[in-house]
Amino acid sequence: MQKIKTALLSYGMSGKVFHAPFLAIHPGFELLGSWERSKKLIQEDYPEVRSYPTLEAVLDDDIDLVIVNTPVETHFEYAKKVLLAGKHAIVEKAFTTTVAEALELAALAKEKGLKLAVFQNRRWDSDFKTVQQVVSDQVLGEIVEAEFHFDRYNPNLSAKTHKETANSGAGILKDLGPHLIDQALSLFGLPQSVFADIRITRTHSLVDDYIDILLYYPDVRVRLKAGFFVREAIPSYVIHGKKGSFLKVRGDVQEDDLKLAKKPNLDTWGKEPKTKEGILHTEINNDVLIEKIPTLQGNYYDFFDGVYNSISNDTPEPVTAQDGVHVMQIIEAAIQSNNQKKVIDL
Template sequence: MHVGLIGHGYASATFHIPLINKAVGLQLQAIYSSKAVNHSHAAVVSDVNEVISRKDIDVIVVVTPNMTHYELAKKAIAAGKHVVVEKPFTVTSAQADELIDLARQKGVLLTVFQNRRWDNDFLTVQELLRTEVLGKISMYEAHYDRFRPNVRQRWREQNIPGSGILYDLGAHLIDQALTLFQMPKTIWADVQAERTGAEAVDYFHLVLGYDDKKVILHAGSIVREPGPKVMVHGTRGSFIKYGLDSQEDQLKKGMSPGDPGWGEDEPGQYGLLTADIGGMTFRGTVETLPGRYEVFYEQLSHALTAGSAVPVLPEESRNTIRIIEYAMQSQREQKTIQIS
């Protein structure tokens, strides 16, 4: 399957191109870029319509600023292409629903690059929940804190649709939470621009309410010394882990899936598990499962050739956008929102 990539910024160079090149059954054929770039294995063009209209391209990957996702994905689907959209899927859930309906009408596959479903810490938490070693979960808390006190001149930090960290980091944290626990019953949100001169959201604190648990998702831009990345508490024990997944840094250094150490965590960042097991209390570290970003394009290739499910259902990413919309409503109205 031949792939056309729309956009050649950080996400394309760091994630998509290396992972597409590694996936069996996918070949990068053309790249649209507004800047002059060189690529040894694909044609680089300056007209986005050329990539979409090329008959030798089966799959379009949209990796452009968030407010352009909807129009570019819609154009590619209308041209009969299978489409991958970088997260966040769209700016509004109505746009997402329209793309889902159009893809169904055209008989093409549509998916969203929610790569952090394959973070090493998230895979480890999933396994702990699967084995029920923590018992019935009462609290899940995930953070994405950074120390970036100065506002930068880039679209992500401008006052435009789809900008700010709620659509950026929030799209990751919300997708992970919905993957674990499905849609919540309620949401309360504190969404702010906390830095001097900030035009876009650079801080959020979301509380998702379920019948039997609370989920807290948090991100800030003025956190010099971050706390735990994830904390999970249940009736039998707790799991607390510091540190970020290693794959992004590894890709930036030129590593690829399958290389020695790929996706592995530093032992000093292994999570701490305290749990009652078999009548005894266990307290110790749990080796982090290796991260596996390559799974996304592996599963996409299999979906294209064998008819299996896409790696991320577009309806799931639509629900992430719905949660973002509910969060902004909660902030506006200063109250807890009931989710229908």
């Protein structure tokens, strides 16, 4: 199996929790190291890898793939340098800060014949995979309404300065928003128009921390919400069709397990407790039924496996640059809608 030599552009929570553990267990990747600016931590976990002092040192090395997992406002600059250096790239969400930047990166990757994937790992959450399966099975009939939430209760500001300083990449719209938007688009495609309410609710916050986005489709309405003042959460996924409904709480265990330094695997990883199973209430063959739906297994490994196949076998990326462009189109439309207090056509 061809080894894809890979480097990270930071080894904070993103590199340590979401990327390195999966690169380490996938036989097709070789983790060479990470760019580390001040704290030198990666060799504590992976003694055999390198700590690069600069981005240039990364790009000058014999590396096939670079993961751009730095603050959002740096994504475009760093990803462009990576592509110009002839390396494949994975870029964290939000892909960029503007649609124009996203389009430029997509065009550059195509011109260079390189793979460019967006790290939308929440497509491989156990809860969303189950929602996806229920919709695919058409047990709800024609879908008329969906509502996705990414709610938390956390009135305190983040200790991460880049998340709380007013800049082009900060705020919940470009932090949690891309997860919700990407999930909605992967289920329903691009909407016709967008309406959004974006607010600041935490004391002393300088960045948006509440979003309510409505996506308009010809026959479906999709609402996406995220905020920090939800102490008692409602189901994170609510789907209503002409025959029935499906309700599912957010239950994916992967992030919590990764933060506890548990090692991912291909067998038992990403399995939710049965207490988090979703409720299906629908009508099938004239019989009304209410039942719990077993949750599918989640595994972010599948994203990295998709990237491996994309580079090795020239298949499409698991989340393409065009997918990233579409998410940025919704984000820009949401900002415009909030500023103008009106529906924005795409």
